[in-house]
Amino acid sequence: MDKPMKSRGKFFVILPLIFICCIIVWTPKTYRSIPTPRGPPKACPYHISEQTITPLNNTKHFQVSAYMDQRVKDVMCRIPTNCNATHVTLQTQPGRMTQSDQIWLPIRNKKTNGKEEEKFQFNFTVCISNLFGDYNNVLQFAQTLEMYRLLGVDRVVIYNTSCGPDLDRLLQSYSQEGFVEMVPWPINKHMNPSRGWLFSEHGGDLHYFGQLTTLNECIYRSMTQSRYVLLNDIDEIIMPYQHNNLMSLMNVLQQQTPNAAVFLIENHIFPKIHFEPSGKFHLPQWNGVPGINILEHIYREEPNRNIYHPYKMIVQPRLVEQTSVHESLKNFGQRYKVPPDVCRMIHVRVALQGGLTREQLHVDKRLWDFHEKLIPSVDKALKRVGLLGKS
């Protein structure tokens, strides 16, 4: 990754396929002409990186993580025979290297042999990139996580640069319980990340705290563990409208489009300025909890399909080689746009079409269908960290 690179697509040396104890001579720019890796050194690695972001010495590049990729034909680095890869390192110049200077990355995914195909540890993993600033939207976070659990999500991976104090407590608790996996993402220690998507406005060295890197990392992290991966933000819920959970939805979609690898879900915005008038779900126990109560926002904007309209995705991680935020860049299989009446995204946030009055919006109470289970689960999660009924 080049530091001066402005808010553009490719960041980080994403290291999807590199192997161990094999020393690789590689500079990222010569990507396609990678020399054969060297065999393992006599002794095993001295320095193994425990970090999620490891600077590559004397360059502007960072190493994020290493995964094996057994699908790609134009292999970037072949494992020498008789080498059981466990760690990998990069060298920027050919020639002898002093092993003690080198920092090694562990290869995070284990070898699979196809037979394991059918027994995934998880059916659905949600990847949330990236938590930063002093974001403390506890109520919406708790509601979204519990909503995902009801829909059949088994695990949520969150890349954390920083967050607010109450959200920190909530996430520590979810992480102890095992539903959430927190990945430390101290990118601000290495670079000056941009806080917005538009370089001219937000500046910085790096787009959105390295969102593209974390999304790709998450796909590789989940590849052997999870049948499907959902790529969206924490204020977004990918919601089936004709099924009670994501598995029933995917069974049907996958039957209709057996070759689809990437399912594109349309974004629907529920402006947070419009409240449901009866206050039915304005619950007293949530009064002291910071953040948005998504059950109070039932008015939905009709997307303007004449202009660019962003999607988020459900993907089969084994069929995706590289992704961007709103679409995959390289994948096997087909992409399928899921009709919005089958599944769409509930996204409570500031209005996109700010001029619209309540009467010009659609009433959409889909979240209410889950209230009987959702409310007690949210209460329980908030209670665990002492945030319930504080006021």
Ligand SMILES: *[C@@H]1O[C@H](CO)[C@@H](O)[C@H](O)[C@H]1NC(C)=O
């Ligand atoms: C690689 O690992 C397998 C299984 O752990 C072992 O049977 C084999 O002997 C190892 N090969 C080498 C070269 O270390």
Ligand SMILES: *[C@@H]1O[C@H](CO)[C@@H](O)[C@H](O)[C@H]1NC(C)=O
């Ligand atoms: C990084 O480079 C410096 C100077 O070239 C060297 O002294 C140091 O040992 C290197 N560190 C690692 C971890 O490679």
Ligand SMILES: *[C@@H]1O[C@H](CO)[C@@H](O)[C@H](O)[C@H]1NC(C)=O
């Ligand atoms: C995944 O879904 C299948 C089919 O619905 C189910 O049998 C299996 O138990 C689920 N696996 C997990 C880890 O929940």
Ligand SMILES: *[C@@H]1O[C@H](CO)[C@@H](O)[C@H](O)[C@H]1NC(C)=O
């Ligand atoms: C998120 O990262 C910040 C900064 O490193 C840390 O203080 C906080 O405890 C982390 N939160 C969680 C839940 O991991």
